[in-house]
Amino acid sequence: MLDIAEQLHRWVEQGRDFAVATVVAVGGSAPRRPGAALAVDTEGTAVGSVSGGCVEGAVYELCEQALQDGETVVERFGYSDEDAFAVGLTCGGIIDIMVTPVRAEDPVRPVLAAALAAASRGETAALARIVRGPDELVGRALTVRPDGSYGGGLGARPELDGTVAAEARAFLDAGRTGTLEIGERGSRCGAPLTVLVEASVPPPRMIVFGAIDFAAALVRAGKFLGYRVTVCDARPVFATEARFPDADEVVVAWPHAYLRRTDVDARTVLCVLTHDAKFDVPLLELALRLPVAYVGAMGSRRTHLDRDRRLREVGLTAPERARLRSPIGLDLGARTPEETALSIAAEIVAARRGGTGVSLTGAHTPIHHDAPPAAARPQPMGAGIGTTS
Structure with a gap:
């Protein structure tokens, strides 16, 4: 839901009622990841996407129904081999979607509004919502801040709120969205729970060292x-x-002096384009x-x-040197700055998502490399606390 936070925050400020459908679990080759959302207001305006077009029509109708009856529901969509025209995913995947009404009188509205406001301002915050469990708890939400404080409640006991808030901080640290599986004993409500945690974090950093013409093209690719x-250059x-x-x-x-004093994290990418030893080696x-x-x-x-x-002479170990992508980029036969920037950007995406960089034509590798391990169905609820990315 936080992927469309800016638009939904405007709706909240305008006093509009709306319903939001959020992908909460995927299986197989689903087109969107958990957290992707589509929202519909009372005027029929729709923003966002949950499947790239496969099931949007049916989800739109579920949102309209939620606005009428005020009920939160979780629906599963998958491809039907028997009826190719049935509502489902032509890619063969499965998605579970939670549809939540966000009306003026709905108790969850202030919690969602706080998360949307933070995300729209580019602040770090997490939204945790129960997506499976007792009917009276599904849709309950917490907004979690970086210091671990939180607002709202999951409707069971305060101990559960504290547990989920602590787990959500780990999602914030990693800048990722995923699910928590909480067993019956851990839930404090007599039943296992599945909690979706959506993380809103500032954009990741790309630092380009070397103010050359190739850097200008890479800057544009990075922004895209x-x-x-x-951009840093001496x-x-x-x-x-x-x-x-x-x-x-x-x-x-x-470059090395700037890198030593600036903030980086596990999402930061560093592109060294100087190819000059006096800059490269200390950096x-x-x-x-x-x-x-x-x-x-x-x-x-x-x-x-x-x-x-x-680098070996200055003391870097073999594992440390093996982290370096050099020569930088994938083998695209690139020559121009723009082609080279595309080559570098493609390698960054492959490194982030676990891709191979080979052509998909004729290959038998997965298209989406960050899918859950279960190939056929979303993961069932477990007996303990765990995470999936």
């Missing part, structure tokens, strides 16, 4: 992928906002020891061999 992009004549108008910031500093000596998502460095294969030797 949703990164907050910084040469003030090249590191200018005029040369990089699409960057969120342009920093004039020695990569630091970068390859940081818990970031991706480190890539531009240069020929000869440059890479020389760079690897220098």
Whole structure:
């Protein structure tokens, strides 16, 4: 739901009633991940998507029904081999969708409104909602802040709220959305629960070192992928906002010095385009020891061999050096700055999602690599507390 927070926050401020349908579990080759949402207001306006078009019509009708009767429901959609025209997913996957009314009188509205307001401002917050369990608890919600404090309630006991809030903080730290399976003993309500946790975090960072023409194209690609992009170069004549108008910031500093003082996390990607040893070696000596998502460095294969030797000489271990993507990018035969940026962006996506980078034509590998392990159905509720991404 937080993926359409900006529009829904406007609806809340305008006093509109609406219903929101959220993907809460997937199986097989489903087109959207948990957290994807479609919302419908009382005027029939729809925003968002839960399946890329496969079941939107049926979900739209469920939202209209929820606005009328005020009931939260969870529905499953899957492809029907017997009737290809039945409502379902032509990709063969399965999705579970929770439809929740968000009307002025609904008790969950203030909780959802707080989460939507935080997400629309780009703040860090999590929304935890019960998606399976006793009927009277389904749809109950908590808004969880980075310090672990929370608002709302799941309707069982305070101990459950505290447990879910603590687990939601872990989702915030990782910047991901997923589900918690809470067993009967842990739920404090006499039945197992499934809780969807949606994390709203600031955009991940891309730091591009080296203010060259290839960097300008990579900045545009990074923005397209949703990164907050910084360009850093020690040469003030090249590191200018005029040369990089699409960057969120342009920093004039020695690359390793800037990296040492700036904030990075497990989602940050570092792209080293300087291919100059006096910049590269001290920068990569630091970068390859940081818990970031991706480190890539531009240069020929000869440059890479020389760079690897220098990194070995300054004390980087073989596992640390193996983290470096060099030469940077996938083999697309790229030549222009734009083609090279596409090559780098594709490798970043593959690293993030676990893709192979090979052509899908004729391959037998999964299209979506971050799907749950169960191929046929969403995971059932477990007996203990666990997570799925």
